[in-house]
Amino acid sequence: MKFENxxxxxxxxRSPSQKxxxxxxxxxxxxxxTLGEINRGRVLQxxxxxxxxxxxxxxxxxGVNRTTITGIVQPMIEEGLLVEGExxxxxxxxxxxxxxxxxNPEAPMLGAVLLLPxxxxxxxxxxxxxxxxxxxxxxxxxxxxxxxLAIIKDTLSATLSQAQQAPFGIGIASGxxxxxxxxxxxxxxxxxxxxxLPLVDILQTHFSLPVVIDHHPRALLVGDRWFxxxxxxxxxxxxYTGEVLGGAFYIDGRVYRGLAGSGGELGHTVVQIDGExxxxxxxxxxxxxxxxxxxxxEAARLGLANPVGVTSARLVKEAAEGSEAADVLLDRYTRNVxxxxxxxxxxxxxxxYVLHGDIAGGGADAAERVKQHVERLVRKRPNQExxxxxxxxxxxxxxxxGAAGLVLSSHLKLVI
Amino acid sequence: MKFENxxxxxxxxRSPSQKxxxxxxxxxxxxxxTLGEINRGRVLQxxxxxxxxxxxxxxxxxGVNRTTITGIVQPMIEEGLLVEGExxxxxxxxxxxxxxxxxNPEAPMLGAVLLLPxxxxxxxxxxxxxxxxxxxxxxxxxxxxxxxLAIIKDTLSATLSQAQQAPFGIGIASGxxxxxxxxxxxxxxxxxxxxxLPLVDILQTHFSLPVVIDHHPRALLVGDRWFxxxxxxxxxxxxYTGEVLGGAFYIDGRVYRGLAGSGGELGHTVVQIDGExxxxxxxxxxxxxxxxxxxxxEAARLGLANPVGVTSARLVKEAAEGSEAADVLLDRYTRNVxxxxxxxxxxxxxxxYVLHGDIAGGGADAAERVKQHVERLVRKRPNQExxxxxxxxxxxxxxxxGAAGLVLSSHLKLVI
DNA sequence: ATAAGTTTGTGCGAAGTACAAACAAACTGC
DNA sequence: GCAGTTTGTTTGTACTTCGCACAAACTTAT
Numbered sequence: 068m069k070f071e072n073x074x075x076x077x078x079x080x081r082s083p084s085q086k087x088x089x090x091x092x093x094x095x096x097x098x099x100x101t102l103g104e105i106n107r108g109r110v111l112q113x114x115x116x117x118x119x120x121x122x123x124x125x126x127x128x129x130g131v132n133r134t135t136i137t138g139i140v141q142p143m144i145e146e147g148l149l150v151e152g153e154x155x156x157x158x159x160x161x162x163x164x165x166x167x168x169x170x171n172p173e174a175p176m177l178g179a180v181l182l183l184p185x186x187x188x189x190x191x192x193x194x195x196x197x198x199x200x201x202x203x204x205x206x207x208x209x210x211x212x213x214x215x216l217a218i219i220k221d222t223l224s225a226t227l228s229q230a231q232q233a234p235f236g237i238g239i240a241s242g243x244x245x246x247x248x249x250x251x252x253x254x255x256x257x258x259x260x261x262x263x264l265p266l267v268d269i270l271q272t273h274f275s276l277p278v279v280i281d282h283h284p285r286a287l288l289v290g291d292r293w294f295x296x297x298x299x300x301x302x303x304x305x306x307y308t309g310e311v312l313g314g315a316f317y318i319d320g321r322v323y324r325g326l327a328g329s330g331g332e333l334g335h336t337v338v339q340i341d342g343e344x345x346x347x348x349x350x351x352x353x354x355x356x357x358x359x360x361x362x363x364x365e366a367a368r369l370g371l372a373n374p375v376g377v378t379s380a381r382l383v384k385e386a387a388e389g390s391e392a393a394d395v396l397l398d399r400y401t402r403n404v405x406x407x408x409x410x411x412x413x414x415x416x417x418x419x420y421v422l423h424g425d426i427a428g429g430g431a432d433a434a435e436r437v438k439q440h441v442e443r444l445v446r447k448r449p450n451q452e453x454x455x456x457x458x459x460x461x462x463x464x465x466x467x468x469g470a471a472g473l474v475l476s477s478h479l480k481l482v483i
Numbered sequence: 484m485k486f487e488n489x490x491x492x493x494x495x496x497r498s499p500s501q502k503x504x505x506x507x508x509x510x511x512x513x514x515x516x517t518l519g520e521i522n523r524g525r526v527l528q529x530x531x532x533x534x535x536x537x538x539x540x541x542x543x544x545x546g547v548n549r550t551t552i553t554g555i556v557q558p559m560i561e562e563g564l565l566v567e568g569e570x571x572x573x574x575x576x577x578x579x580x581x582x583x584x585x586x587n588p589e590a591p592m593l594g595a596v597l598l599l600p601x602x603x604x605x606x607x608x609x610x611x612x613x614x615x616x617x618x619x620x621x622x623x624x625x626x627x628x629x630x631x632l633a634i635i636k637d638t639l640s641a642t643l644s645q646a647q648q649a650p651f652g653i654g655i656a657s658g659x660x661x662x663x664x665x666x667x668x669x670x671x672x673x674x675x676x677x678x679x680l681p682l683v684d685i686l687q688t689h690f691s692l693p694v695v696i697d698h699h700p701r702a703l704l705v706g707d708r709w710f711x712x713x714x715x716x717x718x719x720x721x722x723y724t725g726e727v728l729g730g731a732f733y734i735d736g737r738v739y740r741g742l743a744g745s746g747g748e749l750g751h752t753v754v755q756i757d758g759e760x761x762x763x764x765x766x767x768x769x770x771x772x773x774x775x776x777x778x779x780x781e782a783a784r785l786g787l788a789n790p791v792g793v794t795s796a797r798l799v800k801e802a803a804e805g806s807e808a809a810d811v812l813l814d815r816y817t818r819n820v821x822x823x824x825x826x827x828x829x830x831x832x833x834x835x836y837v838l839h840g841d842i843a844g845g846g847a848d849a850a851e852r853v854k855q856h857v858e859r860l861v862r863k864r865p866n867q868e869x870x871x872x873x874x875x876x877x878x879x880x881x882x883x884x885g886a887a888g889l890v891l892s893s894h895l896k897l898v899i
Numbered sequence: 900a901t902a903a904g905t906t907t908g909t910g911c912g913a914a915g916t917a918c919a920a921a922c923a924a925a926c927t928g929c
Numbered sequence: 930g931c932a933g934t935t936t937g938t939t940t941g942t943a944c945t946t947c948g949c950a951c952a953a954a955c956t957t958a959t
Contacts, residue, residue: 099518129511244864336829337822338756340754446751448742449669
């Protein structure tokens with residue numbers, strides 16, 4: 068038959084942003100090789116989420132045949148990524164003892180770099196999250212690009228020289244605007260030396276290792292996911308407050324990036340249309356009312372001592388000691404933080420938020436205040452409890468583990 | 484070896500919302516049957532996105548072997564879902580003529596229901612998007628549940644009786660708060676008779692057909708995706724303005740739902756912390772400044788004639804005729820609409836927005852104004868153009884096609 | 900009219916991966 | 930020592946994609 072007299076297959080006009088892709092465009096079939104990779108990644112992810120497990124336990128968790136699991140894990144045992152543990156006496160009457168499987172401590176490690184304006188840290192991270200060979204350095208944020216590259220290469224070389232074997236790759240967490248698809252630091256206002264730097268290509272060429280980069284809040288999220296309170300969760304968000312405000316989300320088992328890593332600019336969502344001028348040029352951004360500059364300016368207005376040194380941790384402490392001004396300011400600040408989380412919750416229903424940075428410094432008390440404000444604002448849904456926690460691990464360490472986790476995600480295909 | 488002396492595999496405490504799932508929890512491996520289903524769905528999706536294609540063309544698009552495509556499509560031709568078209572003379576010198584493949588016009592159709600307060604429409608939709616057997620009915624929004632169920636069953640029966648064979652299933656688009664996982668209408672403020680109704684189970688039992696339900700803006704999105712300006716796109720959003728404001732997003736090839744369909748309550752994200760009281764109980768929601776109530780109240784304030792009849796279409800027309808008040812009001816209104824899109828863009832970088840409802844009634848002019856406001860507010864990223872279009876198809880028809888598309892998504896596994 | 904060249908669609912066997920069943924190994928309790 | 934149970938391994942089957950060769954159907958040149 069002829070395919071004529073059919074209604075046009077696009078009944079509305081196509082929008083201009085995405086006309087037909089070229090050959091081999093967005094049609095992706097899954098091959099059997101890909102199937103194998105997907106399943107290997109999911110087995111490894113299950114070990115991250117559930118800890119050491121035997122083949123039979125993994126088979127039960129996945130609802131598949133024991134021989135399927137053996138077929139998946141045996142090659143990884145043989146190549147040294149996984150190792151078999153000692154037999155565990157059974158909980159049952161009789162029964163062959165189970166042999167749990169987990170990551171080989173002698174497997175290659177992961178390289179990690181944290182890039183902050185003017186300073187950098189590098190380290191190695193084991194597959195189970197231990198940090199080794201931590202090295203720190205400083206650089207001139209307005210200095211010469213070649214000088215910076217020499218410093219970063221030297222610092223990384225010092226770190227990598229302490230590994231017995233080549234790591235799987237190097238992950239980089241950086242502030243600023245990052246193009247994570249092309250591995251380029253687009254702009255860092257506080258460290259112009261970094262702006263425009265194709266750091267991934269440079270380091271890949273220099274070290275002959277895979278290199279991945281993402282921006283700092285997303286690295287925090289990945290750190291939460293693999294080694295912190297997000298472990299085993301399918302959906303949650305990381306929110307960072309400090310001099311600036313940022314966030315990232317993990318949705319249905321994937322880090323949300325948006326096009327070229329541009330998603331998640333939460334600090335510049337607007338919560339007060341006619342609010343104060345933001346440094347991005349707009350008015351009333353969430354960052355203008357939920358970051359340290361606002362907090363310190365209000366502390367000065369309320370007459371708190373040494374306002375430039377005010378932090379959430381200090382306010383929690385002073386409120387506990389009876390200071391009403393501290394209590395009032397902390398309440399207003401946590402309410403402002405809550406507005407952005409409310410908008411995120413209304414938009415995406417993530418239900419679980421991990422706080423980092425200054426607000427995390429306020430501990431469980433600050434988190435509980437934020438949670439109470441969010442619950443007052445969000446319309447309740449059946450069976451949907453909102454969780455707001457803090458990541459109690461030191462800031463640099465979460466970001467470094469997160470940078471390492473970027474390598475896990477891309478190299479071991481732990482996330483599909 | 485023993486797995487002792489290892490760092491605890493959760494270095495931070497887990498947040499309380501999602502402890503370890505039960506057996507068979509969130510570990511999902513992919514089997515070869517699933518692989519086949521995924522690939523069949525992707526081939527069908529490619530036909531939706533690209534129109535009739537031959538096996539060789541599909542193989543090129545997907546980057547796989549021609550025998551792979553033959554193995555996938557032949558069973559669907561044999562079972563009547565697809566059909567081979569007439570040979571198309573080659574563009575080349577020589578070469579066997581290609582046989583394009585597309586949906587069989589005699590394949591089963593899709594059932595669709597649109598549920599609005601007090602009225603309903605049902606129809607059949609062909610796989611290529613034609614609407615047939617459209618039936619309308621009214622019901623008492625405060626009436627008796629059994630009376631309503633009788634009306635909906637009768638209306639659907641009338642529609643389904645005009646199909647030569649049983650449709651694939653029935654999709655329902657409804658206003659209000661919907662639990663799309665369990666198929667329950669949780670609450671509809673303007674039609675209390677629907678609140679708490681497990682409509683999916685009721686209709687599945689009555690008609691012995693698969694039934695799916697989702698809320699109205701998401702059905703609009705699905706309609707855009709399969710049959711409208713979203714066709715072939717991997718990422719875009721649908722925004723609906725009217726008496727209320729709502730939206731939905733399609734991200735990386737999937738409809739975003741959030742837990743039990745709760746994501747996407749865009750109307751109740753806050754854009755003005757100390758703004759006017761919203762009917763949800765909060766202050767300053769996007770809906771309070773970007774829906775018809777605000778528009779009509781401001782029209783009255785500005786002294787426009789017949790303010791209760793003001794719409795975007797009317798303002799566009801009057802502004803074109805020289806009314807400065809209309810022009811000013813339209814500009815303020817499109818700016819308010821732009822704030823919510825700005826926040827969505829900052830959060831998710833969707834880049835492509837399809838407008839529905841009243842704002843779409845303002846046509847390309849209103850869309851262009853919204854776009855200009857958004858572009859003034861959003862910080863430019865390299866290679867990221869923002870597109871804002873309107874879906875020019877009649878409102879009811881997009882939603883009905885969207886309801887039908889819900890069946891496509893779930894029954895034919897066109898979206899993974 | 901025939902042959903060369905090209906593209907599409909089909910047939911056949913190989914490869915990769917999961918599944919089912921049976922069996923061996925390793926235990927507990929009687 | 931044997932029955933019962935669980936874990937891990939072996940063997941063969943099933944499903945799906947891939948590679949290669951060949952048939953079919955055309956255009957162009959001789």
